Amino acid sequence: MKWLKAGLAVVFAGVLMLGLWLPAGRWMQTSVQHRRLAERNAIMPIIFVPGSSATQDRFDALFAALTQAGPTTRAQAHSVLKVTVSAAGKLALSGRLRAGDRQPFIVIAFADNRDGYPTIQKQAGWLATAMRDLQKRYGFTHYSGVGHSNGGLVWTLYLERKAPASLAMQHLMTLGTPFNLAESSRQNRTALLVDLLADRQKLPKTLIVDSVAGTQTMTGDGTVPLASVEAGRYVFQGQVQHFTQTTVTGADASHSDLTTNPQVVRLIQTQLLTERR
Amino acid sequence: MMRRFRAWRQRLAQALVTLRPLILVVGGLDAIYQAAIRRDGFLTQLYGLQWPLRSVWPALDSLLWLALSLVVAARVATALTVAPSAPWLAAASQLAMAINLRGETVVLATSGPLRVFMAIVLATGWAAFSRLPVARAHAWSLGAGGVFGAFGLAQGLSQLRFWWQLxxxxxxxxxxxxxxxxxxxxxxxxxxxxxxxxxxxxxxxxxxxxxxxxxxxxxxxxxxxxxxxxxxxxxxxxxxxxxxxxxxxxxxxxxxxxxxxxxxxxxxxxxxxxxxxxxxxxxxxxxxxxxxxxxxxxxxxxxxxxxxxxxxxxxxxxxxxxxxxxxxxxxxxxxxxxxxxxxxxxxxxxxxxxxxxxxx
Structure with missing residues (x-):
């Protein structure tokens, strides 16, 4: 009887081991492996927003310059996805993200690309629509942003009014962004600047911001007054983690040339293209 | 006071012991539901179990606990008083608590096991009521209101348990x-x-x-x-x-x-x-x-x-x-x-x- 009981106990322990413990161990290992893989494959895109009158092709020359200056093999080059948001909020995508590319480039442009504060406000809403869609599609949680001209205003409005907490912008670089529109006097604050200042507490505290100004003359880049770019200081300084204001000069420092200015290309390379998580 | 609590607890314990087989069956079935049928159950996850009628199982589990709570209410009330109406009143009020006019279960009785706990509280209340003159019954109902209030508060706080933990x-x-x-x-x-x-x-x-x-x-x-x-x-x-x-x-x-x-x-x-x-x-x-x-x-x-x-x-x-x-x-x-x-x-x-x- 005693032997029978001991035998039964051994059989019971064996069944438990084979039926529960072993599969449980294997199940956990597989699920941890999957989670690790997902973590390793998480992408951190750099998202570009062009200024008024510009299309989704606005940054092509910049991408070519970055590829030339950076890794040469095709496998290492950054893949590019272009998105144009229609006035109804519909997305048209072209290009695709390559698997294994951890820092792809995404351009978000708008079908309605007229100049002026009312359009910029609408564009911030379209940007939010596009970001929601892209996040759902590619599952990223961190990204960096580049905005040329009014594109920088669209980003700032988006960060202040629309950005969800689940999506963290790490670094924002604005190129020739007129935070006080065409106003060259510090004393006159446009409605846009007043609004940006009113909501500046909502900017993410961990964000790093670089504002680049171009100067063709002593007072501006030919389109945007230097004082208007420098007004960005009032929006970001003391609100975000770091705020840097850079002024580039020389041959390619006019407003529309800023995206291919060699100094700007180098800045993007050193500030945005090194993986930091 | 202490002696009365002890006497009450003893009767409660005896009543629960007589219901032991039923409690074990309900507990066992609930364990199978929680571990092997619910989507986030351990065995469901481990063996990738798939069950038909996903929406029916939670209702069945809830019904099981409701049935147990009705029996517990009646049994505990019987053990605490000789008044013949007490077990019926206890079971009826327990049932009333589970259903409300909006077709939702009442907040106080959402979790299956907590229903049984409420049954014990209710049965005690009715048993005490059945022995009291009218004036003291009013005092008791105020007291019972306090107990319900405190319990509801505890339940509400337990929903916020994450903040508690912080x-x-x-x-x-x-x-x-x-x-x-x-x-x-x-x-x-x-x-x-x-x-x-x-x-x-x-x-x-x-x-x-x-x-x-x-x-x-x-x-x-x-x-x-x-x-x-x-x-x-x-x-x-x-x-x-x-x-x-x-x-x-x-x-x-x-x-x-x-x-x-x-x-x-x-x-x-x-x-x-x-x-x-x-x-x-x-x-x-x-x-x-x-x-x-x-x-x-x-x-x-x-x-x-x-x-x-x-x-x-x-x-x-x-x-x-x-x-x-x-x-x-x-x-x-x-x-x-x-x-x-x-x-x-x-x-x-x-x-x-x-x-x-x-x-x-």
Whole structure:
């Protein structure tokens, strides 16, 4: 009887081991492996927003310059996805993200690309629509942003009014962004600047911001007054983690040339293209 | 006052003992539902089980508890008073609490096991009522309102348990959880909402070695899924002690307690409101939490960082939460030993008291 009981106990322990413990161990290992893989494959895109009158092709020359200056093999080059948001909020995508590319480039442009504060406000809403869609599609949680001209205003409005907490912008670089529109006097604050200042507490505290100004003359880049770019200081300084204001000069420092200015290309390379998580 | 409480508790315990077979059946079926049918159940996840009629099962489980609570209400009321109307009133009001006009279950009775607890409160109330003159009945109804209010508040707070955890350190949370378990409302919570758990998991996913985890000693690395063996109050240790003392009821309690559902043990032993068991329910989880903290500080085991389903059996859960580290199993076995040793003298006294009562 005693032997029978001991035998039964051994059989019971064996069944438990084979039926529960072993599969449980294997199940956990597989699920941890999957989670690790997902973590390793998480992408951190750099998202570009062009200024008024510009299309989704606005940054092509910049991408070519970055590829030339950076890794040469095709496998290492950054893949590019272009998105144009229609006035109804519909997305048209072209290009695709390559698997294994951890820092792809995404351009978000708008079908309605007229100049002026009312359009910029609408564009911030379209940007939010596009970001929601892209996040759902590619599952990223961190990204960096580049905005040329009014594109920088669209980003700032988006960060202040629309950005969800689940999506963290790490670094924002604005190129020739007129935070006080065409106003060259510090004393006159446009409605846009007043609004940006009113909501500046909502900017993410961990964000790093670089504002680049171009100067063709002593007072501006030919389109945007230097004082208007420098007004960005009032929006970001003391609100975000770091705020840097850079002024580039020389041959390619006019407003529309800023995206291919060699100094700007180098800045993007050193500030945005090194993986930091 | 004390004598009246003791007399009440004894009658309650006797009533529950007569319902033991029913309680064990309901507890066992509930354990199967929680662990093997629910989508987040341990066995469902492990074997990838698929069940038809997904929406029907929760209702069936809820119905099971409702039926048990009706029987408990009637039985406890019968045990407490000779008034023939009391059991009917208790069962009827219990039923009324489960249904309301908007077609939703009343907040107070949402969780199955808590329904049984409410049945006991209601039965006591009706039994007391049936013996009272009208003036004192009014006083009692005010008192009962207070009890309901306090219970509703506790329930509401337990919904916010995540915030509680942030506000109260681990040790206090273990006390609170153990104390509420003793009262009959077993509260246990998931580690997923713990921000420290998320920080640890993020680290663990990007590093192979767990030794540098940023928050080695936190709620999710010492309380869940480690110190809460068998749910709040570490009731698995109680069941192990009863097994070692060759109590037949322990075999029936094994299944629900192993998947961390303490209610069956609370009702069938009955462990709830047993004065001898208050100290171990409060003390044992604290003791084993301290042991896990020492083990983590001394690097005897890596921190438990990977989330496991709430119904994962305790020792297995500890092993899985460290992705199969055998040292953790050793530490967890010692913890179970400590818990059993902590419960032993108190269970001995409680059993002796129960035997004396039977003889008297």
């Amino acid at each position: 506000a109260v350190p681990n040790a206090w949370w273990a006390w609170l959880s153990g104390g509420l378990t003793w009262l009959g409302g077993a509260i246990i919570s998931q580690p997923t909402a713990d921000p420290n758990a998320a920080t640890n998991l993020a680290y663990a996913l990007s590093h192979q070695n767990l030794s540098g985890v940023p928050r080695p000693v936190t709620f999710s690395t010492v309380f869940l899924p480690l110190a809460a063996m068998g749910g709040g109050g570490a009731l698995l240790a109680l069941v192990v002690v009863l097994l070692l003392k060759r109590r037949r009821v322990a075999w029936g309690l094994l299944l629900p307690t192993v998947v961390n559902l303490p209610t069956t043990a609370l009702l069938a032993v009955p462990a709830m409101l047993n004065p001898w068991l208050l100290a171990p329910m409060l003390g044992v989880p604290l003791m084993i939490q301290a042991w896990y903290a020492i083990a983590l500080w001394g690097h005897l085991m890596p921190p438990a960082v990977f989330p496991v389903p709430a119904t994962t059996p305790p020792l297995l859960g500890a092993w899985l939460a460290t992705n199969g580290d055998w040292r953790t199993l050793g530490v967890a076995l010692v913890a179970l030993g400590l818990a059993v040793a902590g419960y032993w003298p108190f269970v001995t006294r409680a059993l002796k008291e129960a035997r004396d009562n039977e003889m008297a």
